[in-house]
Amino acid sequence: MSPRGRALLAELPAYDDTAALAMGERLRRQGFEPALVAAAMTQARLRARAVAKLGPDAERLLLTADGLEQATRREVAERRAARLAAGGARRVADLGCGIGADSLAFARAGLQVLAVERDPVTAAVARANAAAAGLAHLVDVVEGDATQVGLDGCDAAYLDPARRGQGRRRYDPQQWSPPWEFVRRVAGQTPRTVAKVAPGIEHALVPAGAEAEWVSVDGDVVEAAVWFGPLAGAWPRTATLLPSGASVSGPATSPPPAREPGAFLYEPDGAVIRAGLVAEAAQEVEGWLLDPTIAYVSADRHLPTRLMTAYVVHESAPFSLRRVAAMLRARGAGDVVVKKRGTAVVPESFRAQVLKSLPERGRGPSVTVVLTRVLGAHTALVVERL
Incomplete structure (x- = not known):
């Protein structure tokens, strides 16, 4: 906050992690006290991190890591x-x-x-x-x-x-x-x-x-x-x-009875899920849950909504690595995006296993697979985001 400190901050270029050490050494050679250089470099690093959160304010505010x-x-x-x-x-x-x-x-x-x-x-x-x-x-x-x-x-x-x-x-x-x-x-x-x-x-x-x-x-x-x-x-x-x-908004009403997937799948935004308002969001698209305990919504027709991300459901089957791999091969998939909710499957490990079985690996399109429960049964759905 001193005039010398403010002048030093104003002279610093955009923060570059790879060049930070050399920059600090150069400033010390110019006669700036080591403690002041360390403080200024810390501010530059924090300001670079703050842009995504604080916008244009980041370049002029003083920051602390906790703050x-x-x-x-x-x-x-x-x-x-x-x-x-x-x-x-x-x-x-x-x-x-x-x-x-x-x-x-x-x-x-x-x-x-x-x-x-x-x-x-x-x-x-x-x-x-x-x-x-x-x-x-x-x-x-x-x-x-x-x-x-x-x-x-x-x-x-x-x-x-x-x-x-x-x-x-x-x-x-x-x-x-x-x-x-x-x-x-x-x-x-x-x-x-x-x-x-x-x-x-x-x-x-x-x-x-x-x-x-x-x-x-x-x-x-x-x-x-x-x-x-x-x-x-x-x-x-x-x-x-x-x-x-x-x-x-709502009082968190009871969702409609769960049933098998329709032609479309909706993934509610996390805020909707945290608020316990999935049933209200489902009403907006005339939808229902796939399982009473899982926050996925399905519907027979596509109705636009900003509360959920919509997908077309291409096919579904009881979950197994073999079945999923077969569905992906039939589509000529070269890569797979794995989404999951209500299952213990680790997406990264499952994706690595599936990729080994794809003849078009690295060449065909990327296909999205949703692993979840439908009426209590572990199920895999091949979907495409709208």
Whole structure:
């Protein structure tokens, strides 16, 4: 953060892992202190990693390894900030702000932000990042314990409890920092509260009247959020898919009876599965499950949906290596993509075994095989993505 440090950062070329050692040696020969060179090279490496998560902000923010790992993706943070603003929030307390990624999104949405961070270095980083983004007038970074800071003047609160301690993931919500009970207390005091939680959160933890939302980006489930008070939607569970913005909500109804595959197979997005809304997604395509315990949907006709990936089902048969190899040879396959759900088969090992039996290996088309259960029976389906 010193002028000399900032000047060094500005001079660094795009980070290249293979050239990092030589670059560090060159900078030290130019007279830069070894500790400063190490810090600058660390920033360059973290910024290169941060581009996918933080977008254009990555090249101007200061980062820490833990802060980057815990930071919210920019598109998710901006969507959350917009929802808070639309819900009537004007000043939000970011309790445990980390490097400030969410605080910046709140400020860009026009909200005043009280950003609280316990770690002095991370708080300094958050303060520097607000200044670098030109948002220091909207973001007040306070060094302190989030559980002890008064929320007077704040009409909204955001919490992202730390779920790691001493290098290990903490699965017990009461061991999060701050613990889940504190989140509940904040929601009781400040009705417009939203908490970012792990996608694996147990549905039973979500209190009555709140909404749990699972969010995926490009098919990867990145987080869940619990919306309290007036921020909560009409239904207790929601799955949201970005960047399309497609969503489905509901009370998690019972799926239609499972039966044999139809002409099409649908693979629900991970957010839909985590939210327990596969039945709602199946209704959208007039579909059914292949097995009561497996999140694959089938249908007799193709109806477009952004909640699931659609495949044509070419054939299916009881699962065995011999049968699958025969189906692939009949199609002149040169390669195979193995997808599986509800079976102990290891896709990489199975693919290697199948490839040995293909005469057109490396020359024919790639064919997709889905290994799953149909009405309890292990089954292989040859499919083609639409």
